[in-house]
Amino acid sequence: MAPQLETPVEIGGLSLRNRLYRAPLLECAGNGPDAVDTLIADLEPAAASGAGLVCQGATVVRGPGGCAAPNMTYVDDPAFVEELSRLTDAIHDHGAAIAIQLEHGGLRSLETWHHGYRSEHPDLQQLAVSQPPRALRVLDRLGLLSYDPHVLSTDEVYELAADFGRSAKWATEAGYDIIHIAGANMGIVHQFCSPFYNRRDDEFADGVRFLELVASEIRQRCGDVPLMTKVPAESATPPGVGPHLSEADAMKICERLEKAGFDALVPVTGSVIWDMSIIKGEFPGRAWSDEGFSAGYSEAFGGPLRRRLAAAATWLDSRLYNYEPAWNSGLCRRVRERVDVPVLAEGGIRTRGEIDALLGTDCDLVGLGRPFYAEPRLPARLLEAPPETAVVCENCNNCTVPQAAGEPGVCRTPAVLAEAGRLRKAGAYDRLQSGESATQVDDS
Template identity: 60%
Template sequence: MSDLTDPVTVGGLTLPNRLYRAPVLECAGNGDGAVDTLADELEPTAASGVGLVFQGASIVTAEGGCAAPNMTRVHDPAFVERLERLTDAIHAHEGKIFLQLAHGGLRSMATWHAGYRERHPEERQLAVSRPPWQLRALDRLGLVSLDPAVLSTEEVYDLAAQFGRCAGYAVDAGYDGIHLSAANMSLIQQFLSPFYNHRTDEFADGVRFLEAIHDAVRDHAGDVPLVTKVPAETVAPSFVRRHLTLSDGIDVAERLAAIGYDALVPVEVSTFWDMSIVRGAFPDRAWAASDLQDDYAAAFGGPVRARVVELLNRLQARRFDHEPGWNADFCRRVRERVDVPVLLEGGLRTRAACDAYLGAGGGKPAADMVGMARPFYAEPRLGARLLDGHDALCASCNNCTIPQVTGEPGRCRTPSVVRAQARLSKEGAYEGNDRET
């Protein structure tokens, strides 16, 4: 039995507690201010006592692969070297930071972002196989734009090696571990998913791609802790017949633990980029924001198409109600089958739920660590209050998420939450567990 304040070990790295900041979009880009943006975003989390910080999905290639505007690329060792200032800042608070490596594949901006396609007309999406007929139908209707470049066997190996090289750059810059983005319709999920993967070579078994990445990371970054998400496509629409079942996801998790992954993050996802990623209320305030209407139109190809996306967003919000710890059953079942730490995220907002899923009340633990993502947009120093026994302010309203399709940074846009955070800050509520330099 453990609670949030107990230490835990991941891949030989001891963490002071079982709370982590889950990876989210930082929208820092690669410009002159990128390191400052990341430090402003992540250092307060480490200072507030959070045991582990995951820097959000960072793209391993020089072109393509970004699922949203202003994502950071880590293909250039000269840029990654500059991130040592960030890792030093985290370490000054006795914190630990892992870099999440990613590629969007068919989820890349060239598929869905109209303005991006206009600026990059020659860009193609890396694809595991020929896209599923459902996406091809959306392409014919003009709702997305597909120009896939199906990876050859040699190119798959080259891409796995690129993940490894980026991991090496990260370790040289002081990162304490590597996290792979293998869910939320990323390219790695597309390798694992029978909905996307119709290959006939060795990578028809999508786990082989994760094995190749594992080997490349070990070649370039040594025995650094290596974590990956593990998807189960349990919330795929009913018309998707071939997808990763919960049983499939558990089998994948077992195989990854045997390969040598040091921790696993089981998540129940869809085969599409939809509200299953950010369950909760429909973000009406964000969609109605007058200062973002032109940006939405540019992203989605005009105001009419933006309204269509808004309608689809509203319908999906009804399907994916907020449920604290929605990945808990999957995590618990994986934890029964593997001997590496299992990390739980998805809808956690209260200290009581965190402790319960860790087994503090005598129940069957679902995980060895628990994480939150969007609540840190509202409270960058949330760790201090959570570790002191309080709950997050985040109302799962999702008003922070939709603006990110325009490149807006992640921040809370709900006035009542912003006011509450300001009041608590004035009262000194975020200073209780601070780890100062």
């Protein structure tokens, strides 16, 4: 019998109360004096409303540089990471577990694409697995990107893996239950795995070797803390661009990572470049036309003309990558048939009926991301719900584009916000726990 969403599950010996998790998102909390409070405000509602696992979005293991978007959080300072115990305590108080996703952007960092950041940090180089591929060097010559990479030596690769291990140690000491490696979405871990980026001639020419080394570093410092990672298949790569990771390649990587000690895997499809294959859905016209973001877009992309070019590229992407319900489910199912660790599915899952169809066949846990921007207490509606229950998110992507201008990830679509407000007034997000009062629910 297939498990239900409400059925408990284990990851690496850690028991989760159910199989619903908040997938990693950009919290844009930074490292300032309000960073921890911002993270609590973003993440605690998911735990309070019933999620079994809450994943903090990508946090960077080494500075300066390495952030893929403005206002990402660094976890390279043990004093700051210790403060995050307030966040983990808040999640645990509601009976949920929390994972932290460790990241470094490599060639996808702000110092590549954000013109304002590059101007403020002219001496900052990208960390690179190899010299940028030819297609990206063309974009550099056209002035659309800016590359000045530092290709990591073999010794420096070992040191970068140690940075992942050190950040993981500080995180577990701060109370994080799971270490989640950002192995996809074109970050540096993905770049090691991808033949599009990796043309090394040392032991790390086998890019999975870097993930194995990261796992070893974490195990040495953190013992048996549950460890998971995203695994990319670059199956959405535009024709003629490559080489790239096929779905067969991704399945082989998953088999190796299980042997390397990873306790859970998150297979995802995408491209070799940062595009809408990651999020799919409609062209975010409202976000691009909002005058309140124009100055931020111009700073990021290098002026009004380049802002318009970026908008046009997003429009084209939206035509290439239409929204598909549960778009990673096929890859997840094939991986699940070949490994014995839990497989987590995320990407385009929007109804309780889809969740019920996925569990036990395609995956063992189900994650949702962008819908939480409109419904921070979404689990209260999905748990113990009929199959027709659906999120209010319309996949319009107006939540994502403003993040390039340094704006927080929130829903900005009036119709969606109105429906979420109606549900809130109707009590759809109320979920009383032991020791919790109705006043506390309303205040959250």
